[in-house]
Each structure stands twice: as structure tokens, then as C-alpha cells.
């Protein structure tokens with residue numbers, strides 16, 4: 515994620531900022547312009563309205579996302595022409611845990627925060643959710659999210675994607691629970707943003723690969739996804755995580771379970787890569803890696819730059835960047851932030867995701883399938899019986 519500047523005074527601010535610490539203005543991320551902006555209350559213009567105060571903002575009017583107004587749980591603002599109370603990221607949440615319970619409130623806020631990062635990357639890539647793109651349900655674009663909590667003695671909540679709906683067990687927001695699962699499953703990497711990126715991959719496989727004319731190419735690269743999914747997963751778990759030579763062909767051990775999981779893991783990895791590169795570009799990073807062939811220099815490349823960089827150009831900076839990143843985290847006694855080493859076949863799959871994303875992002879937005887209908891705030895639920903395609 516890039517860093518931003520307050521558009522009123524120029525001070526450094528971040529994607530999650532809600533106030534400029536220099537000029538004191540309220541800040542919000544504008545869901546239409548995809549920038550951080552300084553805003554001042556403008557009740558004279560209408561109830562709940564805010565006005566841009568930066569010199570380039572033209573005094574445009576916005577409303578804060580209802581989750582900001584009600585819970586301080588979102589920092590997105592929507593233009594007044596948007597009929598919905600929630601921002602485009604929050605409105606994708608269909609079910610949420612009962613936030614009257616303080617523990618659930620904290621979990622839900624963390625998940626929404628990670629979800630806004632996913633929203634940002636997808637929007638920058640020109641993918642839904644974006645205005646004018648048809649979604650799985652009227653008034654929605656992009657996947658629908660059910661954020662569910664287990665209740666003692668109740669059924670398990672399985673994180674997964676099914677037919678446009680992404681389910682996430684909110685326990686994954688707890689560091690101790692997520693670490694326990696990561697160790698139990700022998701995974702080097704397990705994060706909220708990783709889950710969301712992975713599950714969004716299943717959603718976009720339906721949209722872009724299956725329905726977008728890439729299916730034959732996909733099968734050549736990833737294998738035939740018509741093989742029995744449940745049996746494949748069972749075999750994968752029976753084998754355990756140390757077995758197999760998955761690293762020759764896959765970005766992760768789990769990716770070896772089935773072509774769908776291979777795609778979702780590779781898609782998530784592509785989004786990791788895009789975010790790392792954008793962050794690096796916003797700091798104008800230059801990396802020099804010493805080696806037996808002499809020092810190798812690389813300069814940051816903005817994945818959203820113009821002209822759009824090709825895959826090889828991005829990869830040339832990614833590799834030294836992740837070496838630096840891991841060396842920095844080791845300096846602090848932390849685990850590697852980027853615990854991956856990609857072999858040629860895994861890189862070829864990553865390149866395939868890049869090609870699919872680029873083709874989709876350059877496609878003109880489809881006409882809106884239906885006028886956006888105002889949605890209620892998501893219904894809180896304590897638990898739900900849902901059988902999903904399970905991820906881990």
C-alpha cells in the first residue's frame with residue numbers, strides 16, 4: 515500500500531488515517547477518486563455532509579461511510595451522488611458478528627480494515643468492485659462477505675468461497691488463534707489480508723477465467739479443475755504438509771491440493787506482489803544486492819504506473835526487494851515477512867494471473883446491471899450453519 519499526503523497541507527498520511535496530525539483536518543479515503551482527502555463538516559450543505567478543503571478538491575461534497583459514523587470502523591467517504599449509506603467496501607459485507615460483544619467488534623474492525631486494502635488493490639487494477647460493473651446481486655459488485663463467529667457447541671465456520679459469497683471465520687482476526695492454525699497446518703504465512711486475497715481469487719476465477727474465455731489456457735497451465743475437489747483436498751490433508759515436491763510448481767503447499775486452490779493461492783500471491791511493489795514505489799526504493807556476479811541494482815517500479823510495467827519488469831524489482839524485506843525483519847528477530855521462493859513454474863502461473871488481470875482491467879466497464887438500491891446495514895449474526903468450499 516502506498517503512502518499518501520494530506521491534500522490540504524501535504525503532510526505524510528496513511529491509508530488508515532482519520533486525521534492529519536499536522537493541519538488537524540479530518541481525513542477520509544475517497545471511494546470514487548481513490549485518494550486520501552482532507553474534509554471539513556458542511557452541515558449547511560446538508561445533514562451529514564463533508565466538504566473537501568484541499569486546494570485541488572474543488573469543494574466536492576462527501577458523506578462518511580455509515581460504519582464510520584456509527585462505529586468509527588471505516589475511513590472511507592462516498593460522493594453525495596452515491597445513494598448507499600455504506601462505502602463500496604463495507605457494503606459488500608452481508609453478515610457480520612454481533613458487535614454488541616466487544617471481542618467481536620475488534621475482530622470485525624480488523625477484518626474490514628484488511629478488506630478495504632483488498633478493495634483498493636482491486637479497484638486500482640480496474641477490477642470490480644467498481645461503479646458500473648455488474649455484480650453477483652443487484653446493487654452489489656464484487657463478492658459478498660459473510661463474517662461469521664462460531665458459538666460453543668455449534669457448527670464450525672469454514673472460511674471459503676461459494677458462488678459469489680466469501681465466508682470468513684472471524685476468529686482468524688485473533689493473533690493467537692491464527693498463529694495456532696498456522697503452526698498446526700505447517701504454513702509459513704497466514705494473515706487476514708492473505709485470506710481475503712485468496713478467497714477473492716476464487717470469486718475472480720468464476721468471473722474472469724471460467725466466464726472470461728481463459729478456461730482452456732487455465733487448464734494447460736494449472737491442470738483440469740473438473741477433478742474431484744473434495745477427494746483432492748482429502749488427499750492433500752492426508753499427505754501432510756511436509757510431503758511432496760510442491761515447490762517446483764506451486765507458490766505454496768496448499769496450492770498443490772487442486773487447480774482451484776492453485777489459482778487462488780497464485781492470485782493471492784499476485785496481489786501480495788502488487789502491494790509490495792506499490793509500497794516500494796511510493797518510497798522510491800532502490801536496492802543493491804551484492805553477489806559473485808557483481809552488485810545488482812534495482813529501482814522501484816509502480817505497478818499502477820503509466821505505461822503499465824510488464825511482468826518481467828515488476829519481477830526484476832520484486833526479488834531484490836523481498837531479500838531486503840526479509841533481511842530487515844530478521845534484523846528485528848522476526849519471522850521472514852515474505853516466506854516464499856518461487857520456482858519457474860510458479861512464476862509462469864503468476865504471469866498467467868497477470869495476463870488475466872491486465873486483460874480484464876483494460877476491458878471497458880460493463881453497463882450497470884441494475885440501479886444501485888440502498889442497502890440496510892449488514893445484519894449481525896452470532897453464528898450460521900454454512901457448508902462451504904473450505905479453505906484450510
Ligand SMILES: [Zn+2]
Pocket residue numbers: 520521522523524525534535536537538539552
Ligand atoms: Zn494536513
Ligand SMILES: [Zn+2]
Pocket residue numbers: 579580581582588589590600601602603604605
Ligand atoms: Zn466503509
